Amino acid sequence: MILADTGFWLALANRKDRHHHAARTALEALRQPLITTWPVVTETCHLLMTRLGAEAELKFLESAAQGAFQIFALEASHLPRIVALSAQYRALPMDLADASLVVLAETLGTGKILSTDRRDFGAYRWKRTKPFENLLPEI
Numbered sequence: 668m669i670l671a672d673t674g675f676w677l678a679l680a681n682r683k684d685r686h687h688h689a690a691r692t693a694l695e696a697l698r699q700p701l702i703t704t705w706p707v708v709t710e711t712c713h714l715l716m717t718r719l720g721a722e723a724e725l726k727f728l729e730s731a732a733q734g735a736f737q738i739f740a741l742e743a744s745h746l747p748r749i750v751a752l753s754a755q756y757r758a759l760p761m762d763l764a765d766a767s768l769v770v771l772a773e774t775l776g777t778g779k780i781l782s783t784d785r786r787d788f789g790a791y792r793w794k795r796t797k798p799f800e801n802l803l804p805e806i
Contacts, residue, residue, distance in 0.1 A: 668775055670768050671703045671736060674783030675803060676711040680723050686783045689804045693781055701736035702775070704767035708738060739771045748773070752791075759787055769793050 678686035679694065708731065715724040731738065741749075749766045756765075765787060772778045772793035781803045782788045788799045 668702045668737070668777060668779075669697060669699050669802060670771055670775075670777070670780040670782075671701045671707070672768060672780060672782035672784060672788070673707050673710045673714065673764055675781040676703075676707075676727060677714055677718070678783055680715060680727060681719060686803065690781070690783075693803050699779075701781075702739055702771065703736055704739045704741060704764070704771055706741070706764040706767040710762075710764045739767075739774070741767055741770065745770050756787075756791065759790060761787070761791070765791065772797075772799070 674686065675690055675693075678684040678690035681687060684690075711727060712724050715727055730736070745767075748770055749763065752766045752769050753761050753763075755761075765784075768780065769791055772780070778793050778797055778799040780788055780799050780801055782799075782801055783803065785801060785805075788801055791799060793799065
């Protein structure tokens with residue numbers, strides 16, 4: 668499974684985004700399914716709506732409904748880890764969407780991710796010591 672962050676979804680949807688070509692290239696090269704979290708879906712929908720309009724948000728939601736990617740459901744049992752991560756990375760700061768992806772990496776046992784946020788996902792560690800492997804090509 669490959670984790671997908673908000674920036675990846677935004678770049679994929681926006682041809683004017685400087686990461687658009689890299690996002691398309693990465694998507695076409697994938698041989699594993701994509702997975703994300705509800706906080707990432709929520710953040711993506713909000714940003715697509717405000718930046719690109721209702722049609723972009725609808726297209727993203729339709730792709731989710733058609734199974735283009737899986738969505739991991741956070742549970743109340745994940746909250747202590749989310750709180751700990753948010754406290755640990757408060758200087759960046761870490762938002763809920765990013766914390767949810769760290770929890771997802773820890774749950775799945777993989778740190779392969781597609782993200783335009785190289786700074787944060789270069790700093791975050793899953794299972795406290797393991798770095799993320801960003802599969803989005805550098806531009």
